[in-house]
Amino acid sequence: MSSNSSSQKGFIDSAIEVARKFGFDGIDLDWEYPQTQDEMVNFGLLIHQWRAEVEKEADATCRPPLLLSAATYFVVDFFYSDVYRSYPVGLVSENLDWINAMCYDYYGSWDTSTTGAHAALYDPKSNVSTSYGLRSWIKAGFPGKKLIMGLPLYGRSWELKDPMAHGVGAPAVGLGPGELGIMTYSEVEKFNGETNATVVYDSATISMYSVAGTSWIGYDDVRSMTVKILFAQALGLRGYYF
Template identity: 55%
Template sequence: MTTMAVQNLVPLLVLIILRVFVKSSESVSPDNFSPTFPRRFLPYQGVRAAYWPSSIDFPASSIDTRYFTHIYYAFLHPEPDTYKLSVTEFDQTNIPEFINGLRYKHPQVKTLFSIGGGGNEPTVFATMAKNQRTRGVFINSTIQVARQYGFDGIDLDWEFPANKQDMANLALLYREWYEALVLDARIHRKPRLLLTSAVYYASRMLFLGDEPRSYPAEAIRKYLDWVSPMCFDYHGSWDNFTGVNAALYDPKSNISTYYGIGSWIQAGVPPEKLVMGLPLYGRTWELRDPNVHGIGAPAVGVGPGNEGTMNYKDVIEFNQKNNAKVVYDVVSVSYYSYVGDSWITYDDVWSIQKKVQFARSRALRGYFFWAVDKDKDWTISRQASNAWGH
């Protein structure tokens, strides 16, 4: 176990002791047991963002922009042969509707398009990033698309660089991309396009693949406007036990947002360049024994929903319809519910408030949601925005 892991466990062990004395569902403030993080607030508005999957039946014009500063169009993909950005006939119709649907909203939001996502083949990115020529082809095509459609920025979601060489090439890609954006802005006398990147929850990848590897923190610090750790999917259908989807704290492991954000800061990425990910969905399991229903309970498969996932709005409806037992877990700062052999982990108003307050008090740049259509009547989006101070 690393020194950092030991240090992170100390305040969490204190929390476990405190939990014995907590008889209500009220949360213990993270600031009571997070001495390694300075408490300071940002002087600027910050980022309150969300991804808008282009395939959903939810028009961008329906987004309540009071709760957001940036909306990502997700996803575009590079062509596997040329590495130019592919804009399909679907995108050619959908992107103008997305841009126009948000352009005249009040308040206005910034728009970015995201490249990649979980459904993209990671080897395409790896091959593209190997040499300067293909990186240049890719970069130039992203700028052309952004300018053609009127986006304010570009986001890379490479899930995930597979080895140390991929990480080194990613650093080169960030640098050359930023330099190209600066040149583009100078030539066209326009504001520079934003450059952001969605990344693993921690700066060092320990659990995906055989080779431990770290993100290029120095290149991120120099060339990105911000980086977005995906602080969710900590547990899911790949586990044969119930677990928390987006634990703020985990006294048993480093799979937590507390650890992940701390690792990014320790790696040298300034807090003001970190935008913390939050899920608007839960993970579900089928319990082996309905009478054993805590966190870590044995499971035999996925529960209700779509292949073990359930949107927040559907979780609330499921709980009400089935009279499910709802539990707030003070240690992980999260909710779970169960009824019969169904078990769901998710975030609700209180846990989202505490997580946003965590991001705010640690002077992070902001937060983002995956994804904007999964909320219920803007309940979570509103609470997060209020907790941020807007």
């Protein structure tokens, strides 16, 4: 066994020990994100090693094996990245109890030129959407019963170029209210009340946005969340997480 393999095994054993000590149900892995196809291959090997050690510990202690999950990109492949790569679906399905698809942060502070529905269920102009991402996993052979849809409890804000042009995708010139243009749902509600903001449900993306002057915030509320959860149920997903 190489020194890297030994150190990795030691880390896994330590994580399992901590999970057992504190009565956790399992362990969630979070690699954001493998940057090349070689790293995707390594990701598959990594979760295979984790599964082997989890099963080995369960056999040795006569206890049910810890659950093993991982946070992943919203879509099965990085189709619009400079470096195309895709997840090893077979190994992910074989070795993980489920994946937590990160269906949010499609837009944010890295692009202040336009507003965006950062967790859009649909996008009529591109494939950057929750519906496309989750369906891509299933189309690639990943079982829906192992797929968890991520939902954000925060919004992202921009400063509008023209307060009269305030739809999703409207021209912007910078970040809006909140630290780095991020606001929790309670902060959005407070903003709406204090500024008497105009609140709009965008049926094209299944998202909400609030606008007051040049301040624009895209987020989800009860209405849009309900539609997303119904979508998850119709798709046969295992569930959703915040």
